[in-house]
Structure formats: C-alpha cells, structure tokens
Amino acid sequence: MTLHSSLPLSGGAPESRPVETSAEALVASFAEADQHPVDLSGYAIEDWICLGFFWTMAGLVFLQFFSRYVLNDSFAWTEELAVYCLMPVVFIGASMCVRRVRHIQVNLVYGYLPPSAGRVLSTLVDLAAIAFYGYGAWLVARYALAVDNEPMTTINWNKSYVYWLAFAGFALMTLRAVQVAAANWRRGFSALQNPGFFDGSAD
Numbered sequence: 001m002t003l004h005s006s007l008p009l010s011g012g013a014p015e016s017r018p019v020e021t022s023a024e025a026l027v028a029s030f031a032e033a034d035q036h037p038v039d040l041s042g043y044a045i046e047d048w049i050c051l052g053f054f055w056t057m058a059g060l061v062f063l064q065f066f067s068r069y070v071l072n073d074s075f076a077w078t079e080e081l082a083v084y085c086l087m088p089v090v091f092i093g094a095s096m097c098v099r100r101v102r103h104i105q106v107n108l109v110y111g112y113l114p115p116s117a118g119r120v121l122s123t124l125v126d127l128a129a130i131a132f133y134g135y136g137a138w139l140v141a142r143y144a145l146a147v148d149n150e151p152m153t154t155i156n157w158n159k160s161y162v163y164w165l166a167f168a169g170f171a172l173m174t175l176r177a178v179q180v181a182a183a184n185w186r187r188g189f190s191a192l193q194n195p196g197f198f199d200g201s202a203d
Contacts, residue, residue: 046172050093057085077154084152084162091169098133098176107192115193122190126181133177137170 064078097103110118144163152159184190191198 044096044099046092046095046099046169050089050096053085053088053092057082057089060085080152080154087162088165088169091166092172093169095169095172095176098129098173098180101180101191101198105192105195107195110193118193119189122184122192123181125192126177126184126190130174130177130181133170133173137167137174140167140170 060078060082063075064082067078068074094103110122113121140163144160144167147163148158148160150159151157180190189197
C-alpha cells in the first residue's frame with residue numbers, strides 16, 4: 001500500500017512523495033490502539049447520574065419525534081419530561097465542572113499580583129463560591145417545598161421532584177467546592193494562580 005505525503009518545496013509548493021506502508025502495519029496500529037486500558041476512576045457519582053438523565057432525555061426527544069412525524073399522534077408528555085430531564089443534566093452536570101475546576105474563571109489580575117496577595121484573593125474566591133452554591137441550594141430547596149404536591153402539566157407526577165434534583169445539583173456543587181478549596185489550601189495555589197497545572201499546559 002502506498003500513501004502520499006505533502007512536503008514543501010523550496011518555492012513553497014507542496015511536493016507529493018510516496019510513503020510505503022503495508023496493510024499489516026495499519027492493522028497492527030489499530031490493534032495497538034485497542035490495547036489501551038479503560039480507566040473509569042476519574043468519574044464520580046454525579047457523572048453517572050448526569051449520563052443517565054442525558055440518555056433518558058435523548059430517548060424522550062426521539063420518542064417525541066417518532067410519535068409526531070411517524071405516528072402522526074404526538075405524545076404530549078414527552079416534551080415536558082424531556083425539559084425536566086434537562087434540569088438535572090444542567091445542575092448535576094455543573095457539579096462535575098466544579099469538581100474538575102472547569103467553570104469559567106478570570107485570572108488576568110493574578111499575573112500582576114504578588115504571590116501572597118494572589119493567594120489571599122484566590123482563597124476569598126473559593127469561599128465566595130462555596131457561599132454562592134450553598135445559598136443556591138437553600139433557595140432551590142425553598143422553591144421545591146413551595147411547589148410540593150403540585151402536579152406536572154401533562155402527567156400526574158409531583159413537580160417538586162424535579163426541583164429536588166436541582167437542589168441535589170447545588171448541594172453537590174457546594175460539597176465539591178469545599179473539596180476544591182481544601183485541595184487548593186493544601187497545595188498552596190488554585191487554578192486562578194496557576195491554570196497550567198490544571199489544564200496540563202504547565203511545563
């Protein structure tokens with residue numbers, strides 16, 4: 001088997017040169033790629049919960065499409081349940097971002113601050129994040145209690161269950177924010193001070 005690679009000539013135009021490779025070498029490369037072990041240790045409980053709700057939502061959307069355009073008799077409850085599945089995907093999924101330090105952060109000012117000042121400011125940011133997530137959990141819990149026993153529009157299910165899932169997302173965010181803050185304190189810096197340590201771009 002012959003493959004061609006493009007190399008630039010002195011004038012800038014690419015030159016096509018044949019590169020010899022065998023079918024056996026290609027098969028071996030695919031076989032080697034299949035030997036990588038599967039590591040699920042980096043995933044936590046919120047990852048799997050979010051995955052389950054995501055595929056449930058995908059199934060409901062497909063059922064809605066099928067019933068509307070194939071059966072010509074749309075199941076009204078599929079749309080409402082798909083929307084409600086989106087809530088745990090968003091809020092429980094947000095706890096994944098907190099755990100992995102993947103939320104949007106502005107760290108421009110830290111490059112101009114002394115390390116000690118940056119450390120104090122990043123610690124205050126960690127504490128503010130914990131307070132924000134905790135306050136959000138409290139607000140959502142109050143709302144879930146306010147709509148307790150209120151049925152959904154198209155199906156006779158308790159609407160508060162959906163908001164308790166959102167509360168679970170905020171509670172997980174609070175817990176993960178505490179864990180991240182503790183890890184930052186032990187490490188001596190956070191993603192705001194040294195983003196390369198967290199995204200793999202550090203030397």
